Amino acid sequence: MEGQMAKILLVEDDEFFALAVQSTLEGESYQVVLAVNGKNAIDCLNKEPFDCVLCDVQMPIMNGLELARWMKENKPRPLILMTGFAEAVNTKTALDLNAANLLLKPFSDEELLTAIRAIVRTKNQSATPPAGVGEADPQIARESPAETQDQAVMDLIKIPTASLVQGGTAQFNLYKEDSGRMTKLITRGEPLNPKDPQFLGLAYLFTEKSSLEKILNDNILVAKAVAKTRVVDPAKKAKVIEAAIELIFKKAAISGIDQALVKESADLIACYMQTFNDEALWAILFSLEQGPQLIFSHTFAVTVISVIIAHAHQMSIDDCLKAVTVGIFHDIGETKLPKRLIETPWVLLSMAERRQVEAHVTLGVEMLSASQAVRSEICEIIGQHHENCDGTGYPRKLNASQIHPLARLVHVVDDF
Ligand SMILES: [Fe+2]
Ligand SMILES: [Fe+2]
Incomplete structure (x- = not known):
């Protein structure tokens, strides 16, 4: 849960790849803002604070390495570079550019999330930001757990309870609506019992829309x-x-x-x-x-x-x-x-x-x-x-x- 609501700037020109990464991150309740090249990313960085920048290397107009150089000098933030071209950027170059990690495409969801969590954990463990990665984001630091929960469940989809609660292990986080507020009943991975009294009388439950989209995208x-x-x-x-x-x-x-x-x-x-x-x-x-x-x-x-x-x-x-x-x-x-x-x-x-x-x-x-x-x-x-x-x-x-x-x-x- 430590990564919830951290805000990530995803810089990627391939819209399908961006869509897949965005869906994975949003599935874990990260906020994602998308930029399509380095220049576009600079505009975003000048406008609002980010906890992490996840950046492709090969991009038109301004590539990832040029953006990394600009960030190092102007707006240091934790940076993860993504590349399908191992020869174009090696670990030393990435370190020189303050990149916290270098992900070689194609990478798994788990590799991506591990890299992100390492940064978010670092951020949460220290009151001040790690050397060379910029100032802490006051907006994120102020968030109370209750506010985080509220924002995290904004994009929910209503599904009949019978479809979501079929025994076994929960594939999705499950929420119920209670006087206009969403309350989390089950966290993904927890055991599900269709006869659990907390599901009684509930025709519909809610889950994150991104979780369903992820399965759908997995088929196609x-x-x-x-x-x-x-x-x-x-x-x-x-x-x-x-x-x-x-x-x-x-x-x-x-x-x-x-x-x-x-x-x-x-x-x-x-x-x-x-x-x-x-x-x-x-x-x-x-x-x-x-x-x-x-x-x-x-x-x-x-x-x-x-x-x-x-x-x-x-x-x-x-x-x-x-x-x-x-x-x-x-x-x-x-x-x-x-x-x-x-x-x-x-x-x-x-x-x-x-x-x-x-x-x-x-x-x-x-x-x-x-x-x-x-x-x-x-x-x-x-x-x-x-x-x-x-x-x-x-x-x-x-x-x-x-x-x-x-x-x-x-x-x-x-x-x-
Ligand atoms: Fe047909
Ligand atoms: Fe047919």
Whole structure:
């Protein structure tokens, strides 16, 4: 807990890498401010105090070594350099520049957090800053534990209690809302007992949004999935969400689904929309727009309905987020097919055309495997999303025991 609320300036020009590091740090309740090059970082350092600067070496406009030199002379702060080019900066250079650590990319979350904690611990253990690393931050020093807790839980997401409390060990910090205030019930790593009286009567609990995003990003190697992120217009996002919800309501009305369940589903969509907040994920989703519009709206609807059903069956959060990934990518192979084939109802297709449409499964898996966009487990599930339990599906005619539960789920939703 010693590192909570320390403020870190992350200087990194690769937005995907920055996103991954930011998510890891925010998952541990650090405050992160992002700068995209050395010059941008200087502006930030001149504006506000930071406990630590985590800086890439190779950057346009002003690189990390130039920034480190500037900091040494003008604004000494604890510095960690990150580089994928071991030859470009060695330990001696890093030490000369007052760097407290040198992280070689790719590094693990644990290596990153160990390096950060070493600095934060140093800071907390001394009333005055260590020699050569600048003055203490009076703002941080003033914070009481209560204030820290309040700020740390600002970015929370509401999830049904049944999904979060399934026994075993807590994967997330869990909070409950109490008269507008958040109270922490369980810390990540503690044992979870679904029958624990403190969970009784609580339909929803809260957890850090960044923790869910981290799992989602773990399913998708975001950096490789999208060559260039384009920020999606919020109005467009809202329109898509609205359309998906409307579609679900319409389907529900036609199928005569219980209204309470429909309402609960809308709540769940709202929960998961927050996890969709990752721009890179939206960019993947919107890249489907290049293909027939039908694929795009179908994909989105399958994604949200799959998540709702996964929730209703009390699947773990991990599986729910896998359902998100599978939903997004399951029909990506259809982007390789002629638009006419996609838009023609199945019953009107000739046998040869049907075989062509069926090929979207293997085409999709090939696309995803080639781009290494998603993890192999997800590719495997997507490769099974048209298999039937009785062995009549395609492409491999698998039987029930061979089909992944999430592939069966998405298949049912696909038909719905
Ligand atoms: Fe499909
Ligand atoms: Fe589909």
